[in-house]
Amino acid sequence: MLDILSDFTLQNVMIGATLLGIISGVLGTFAVLRKQSLLGDTLSHAALPGICIGFLVAGTRSLPFILTGALLAGAAAALVVVFLTRTTRLKTDASLGIALSVFFALGIVLLTMIQNQGNAAQGGLDSFLFGQAAAILRSDLYVMGAITLTAVALVTGLWKEFKLISFDPSYARTLGLPVLALEVLLTTMIALAVVVGLQMVGVILMAAMIIAPAVAARQWTNKLGVMAALSALFGVVSGLVGSVISASATGLSTGPLIVLAASVIVVTSLVFAPETGLLPTALRVRRDKFSLKSRLVLGTIYRLAAEHGDPAYPAEQAMIDAFHRTDTSAVLSRLEQRGLVRSTAHHPEPTPHWVLTPKGLEQAQTPLDQSGETQ
């Protein structure tokens, strides 16, 4: 394992994955909260024609040209979306879908065209589809690092502005904030995050890196700041886990593994997160049902006792069962565990009987809304 970690290529990949995790996690938080998950998808798919045009202009696989092309193509797609929503009756989701498919189709056409030219320099251009993390150079990391640092600095500096335009953009405008400019800035930064992720995970899966960590983080917290930090952490963890697995098992490509790792975090969060998770919610529902049943059974014993004018009246279990038309033994033993009832014998009847304990008597007399059913 240590051998692998000291590997120079893997070090590069891991640094790249960390940077990608941070930038996509932080910006994804705002994209998800602004219901613009699809925007990341559109911007990343739209990068493909830009990659090809960048290659055609440079005549070789030159990274600066390719990344600039990707960024410009993303910007063009974003402009198309804005144009469509403003001038036609199309809603944002439809416009995003149209921009995504048109740009991606164009990209595939250009890609196959370049490949059919038989140009030796095009080798591996299709690696931008799913990423090729091992091809990352130290010099690429400086570019990725600078972009990530800029994005984090902007989000920190404009924190309250970004929060407000994400929650209530109209109100933000009445306060005099330049909402449009801030939205353009956020979108540009997402396009930059896509550029950072191109080599790592490729244009097709990049959207998952924007959406998945943020969605997972939202499950664990109700604070925007914590959500952004957690989202970045999830992004980094997926990046590192994906790269290490890919390096230990030969022939598995890094990008898809990173996305799978992020997906595992999402599924885990959806199932286990304490407040919104499926499992805790199911357990709460079960507990509430059980506590409702135990209140009913406790009430029945109490009313029997009251009717016989004897707080220590032993109620026969079959009578309780008959009243509730079901077997109540599970509920009764639960009540016994909590010290609310006690089983007793009532000669000459050999059948089980139950009697309220003082604590049970008290609880039965407490109105439901004051009893604090959470314990």
Next chain:
Amino acid sequence: MDDRLVTAGLHEPGLAVHVEDLTVSYHSKPVLWDIDFDIPPGVMAAIVGPNGAGKSTLIKSILDLVRPTAGHVTIHGLPYRDQRRKVGYVPQRSSVDWDFPTTALDVVTMGLYGQLGWLRRPGRKDKDRARAALARVGMEDYADRQISQLSGGQQQRVFIARALVQEADVYFLDEPMAGVDATTERTIVKILHGLRDAGKTVIVVHHDLQTVRTYFDWLVMLNVRVIAQGPVAETYTAENLRRAYGGQIALLDSAATLTPVD
């Protein structure tokens, strides 16, 4: 800004809100057409009208959220963009996603973001002001509560507190009494009357004709055009209601006669 006050000259400075020739179209269909109205300072005004009359659009176009195709607006004599600080806005509650990860206090603090300026984060003093605004709407115990866990009426009061903390002179509220319980409605009306009594101007898009006479002292009746405007006592007449609401005459006649004259 001070320079402009001197050089620009004030337009209708005696009025809290002055709207002239305002026209708004969506896809070349007029939603508001040739709107002229004035609201004097220190009144509590209702904007009423049937569905689709353009009530919300009117507020949004005054606040520059919807671009008018014609007309102009002044607030206390100056164009709105020079008077932002003097204007508070309470949008419809349904206009935001209440699942957003934030607390009641944080939402109220947002009302101060315009005054804070760039890069500055809200500090203790700002939080205290927000807390005081929450107390004014009876929500001080909910300061740290997640906004998703608040009831509709509580969310509405948080929105009002966010506008209160701005310390504005003119308040625009879009259906603040929609879908809230009777207790919350009474609280809201009390707060708004308090603002009016302190000399502020309060303008409310209102949907409940039954309460117009008891809550408001100024009325603008709208149906794409202005049907009638003025003090409630003179404007809230069966004839005007019939002109504004058209088809719903029978119902409105009874509403107009049932409501006792103060």
